[in-house]
Amino acid sequence: xxxxxxxxxxxxxxxxxxxxxxxxxxxxxxxxxxxxxxxxxxxxxxxxxxxxxxxxxxxxxxxxxxxxxxxxxxxxxxxxxxxxxxxxxxxxxxxxxxxxxxxxxxxxxxxxxxxxxxxxxxxxxxxxxxxxxxxxxxxxxxxxxxxxxxxxxxxxxxxxxxxxxxxxxxxxxxxxxxxxxxxxxxxxxxxxxxxxxxxxxxxxxxxxxxxxxxxxxxxxxxxxxxxxxxxxxxxxxxxxxxxxxxxxxxxxxxxxxxxxxxxxxxxxxxxxxxxxxxxxxxxxxxxxxxxxxxxx
Numbered sequence: 217x218x219x220x221x222x223x224x225x226x227x228x229x230x231x232x233x234x235x236x237x238x239x240x241x242x243x244x245x246x247x248x249x250x251x252x253x254x255x256x257x258x259x260x261x262x263x264x265x266x267x268x269x270x271x272x273x274x275x276x277x278x279x280x281x282x283x284x285x286x287x288x289x290x291x292x293x294x295x296x297x298x299x300x301x302x303x304x305x306x307x308x309x310x311x312x313x314x315x316x317x318x319x320x321x322x323x324x325x326x327x328x329x330x331x332x333x334x335x336x337x338x339x340x341x342x343x344x345x346x347x348x349x350x351x352x353x354x355x356x357x358x359x360x361x362x363x364x365x366x367x368x369x370x371x372x373x374x375x376x377x378x379x380x381x382x383x384x385x386x387x388x389x390x391x392x393x394x395x396x397x398x399x400x401x402x403x404x405x406x407x408x409x410x411x412x413x414x415x416x417x418x419x420x421x422x423x424x425x426x427x428x429x430x431x432x433x434x435x436x437x438x439x440x441x442x443x444x445x446x447x448x449x450x451x452x453x454x455x456x457x458x459x460x461x462x463x464x465x466x467x468x469x470x471x472x473x474x475x476x477x478x479x480x481x482x483x484x485x486x487x488x489x490x491x492x493x494x495x496x497x498x499x500x501x502x503x504x505x506x507x508x509x510x511x512x
Contacts, residue, residue, distance in 0.1 A: 222400075227240040227275070229271065237262060249395070250401065259424060260372070305353070307346030315363070322363065330362075339356055387410060417432060420505065436497070442493070444485065448487075
């Protein structure tokens with residue numbers, strides 16, 4: 217059994233009377249690149265803040281590298297690298313100065329590693345932070361998250377505000393750097409096309425709970441869309457149906473956990489041939505969070 221870098225059990229959180237998380241359960245395998253998916257406002261950042269001990273859960277627990285985040289938040293933040301969405305840094309500092317300042321909080325800071333990373337990421341040491349481009353700011357934030365050689369790095373929407381080319385360039389650096397150091401990466405984003413090429417595991421957060429989690433390739437293999445002409449009076453809603461769309465006389469039915477039994481059930485609904493289509497991660501995500509289950 218693969219060791220878990222992150223273990224979340226029955227995690228709940230409320231802002232006043234508004235319940236944001238209502239029983240999140242999740243395991244992140246050590247060494248994985250894990251995509252945490254959800255719409256804007258779904259509670260991804262709230263979950264991450266509890267994982268880091270920045271917010272106290274209403275119930276449940278988060279264990280990060282075996283450390284309980286609520287009981288020992290400082291130990292978690294010493295052990296974990298964290299890059300926040302649209303991370304703000306002191307603009308009046310030079311790049312070298314902010315590196316030295318952050319290093320003062322970590323006894324295990326690796327100066328040689330950081331200097332190699334700074335040169336590899338093409339960050340000018342004597343430039344003021346406020347003069348850096350958005351792409352350079354993101355690279356600097358990543359560098360500061362890696363200086364203490366964490367075994368787990370959390371990236372909360374790390375490419376926010378970057379143009380498409382800068383996003384691809386940044387992700388290339390992220391994956392190359394972290395995979396070469398055997399780091400577990402927990403990567404939150406609402407941009408599915410970013411996550412699909414890099415994440416080997418994903419979880420979908422919707423309605424305050426994890427509605428699906430597993431290997432990315434397994435999801436693509438088991439969530440399918442069937443195009444068919446329904447028999448008269450056929451009931452399209454049913455077990456495993458995520459989305460039903462009418463296309464004139466035909467229908468498109470998206471089904472999860474497809475096996476021989478579910479494929480046979482779909483064929484029984486059809487008048488004639490059935491076409492089975494593969495889906496990308498964006499289409500799978502859409503089916504889980506806004507799919508019509510067939511009862512309309």
